[in-house]
Amino acid sequence: MFQQLDKNNFDNEISTGLKLVDFYADWCGYCNKQQEVLDELSENNFWIGKVDCDKNPELAKKYGIEGLPTMILFKNGKVALQLTGFHTKSQLLDKLTLHLS
Numbered sequence: 001m002f003q004q005l006d007k008n009n010f011d012n013e014i015s016t017g018l019k020l021v022d023f024y025a026d027w028c029g030y031c032n033k034q035q036e037v038l039d040e041l042s043e044n045n046f047w048i049g050k051v052d053c054d055k056n057p058e059l060a061k062k063y064g065i066e067g068l069p070t071m072i073l074f075k076n077g078k079v080a081l082q083l084t085g086f087h088t089k090s091q092l093l094d095k096l097t098l099h100l101s
Contacts, residue, residue: 002042005049006056013049014074018099021049023060023070030086031069037089046096075099 005013005021014021022038024031042048053060053068063072063079073081073096080099083092 002038003047003049005051005059007058010049010051010059011077015077017047017076018080018096019047019049019074020096021051021072021074023051023053023063023065023068023072025053025068027054028068034069034071034086037087037092040089041092044093073099 003009003013013019020041022031022034024034026032038048051059053065059065063070063082067084069086070082070084071087071092072079072083081095083095087095
């Protein structure tokens with residue numbers, strides 16, 4: 001399941017549970033490639049939020065996004081993990097499962 005995030009709903013959406021947020025831009029080739037992996041990951045019932053950095057520069061700045069794609073895992077509203085660059089499904093699952101308990 002994907003949830004489009006912006007400054008109006010971001011804090012509320014990430015406040016509870018384990019939430020993976022993908023910071024991306026439509027023009028970014030690696031972001032588009034990462035989207036294919038995230039599509040597969042979402043089939044495993046991971047909650048995934050998406051932030052278009054071109055439309056939400058204030059969120060990108062707040063979280064220090066310098067490279068795309070960047071994914072941040074939030075646990076109850078706090079940053080638990082930050083990943084920059086393309087990651088395969090197995091790489092993501094390995095890192096995400098460490099934070100499930």
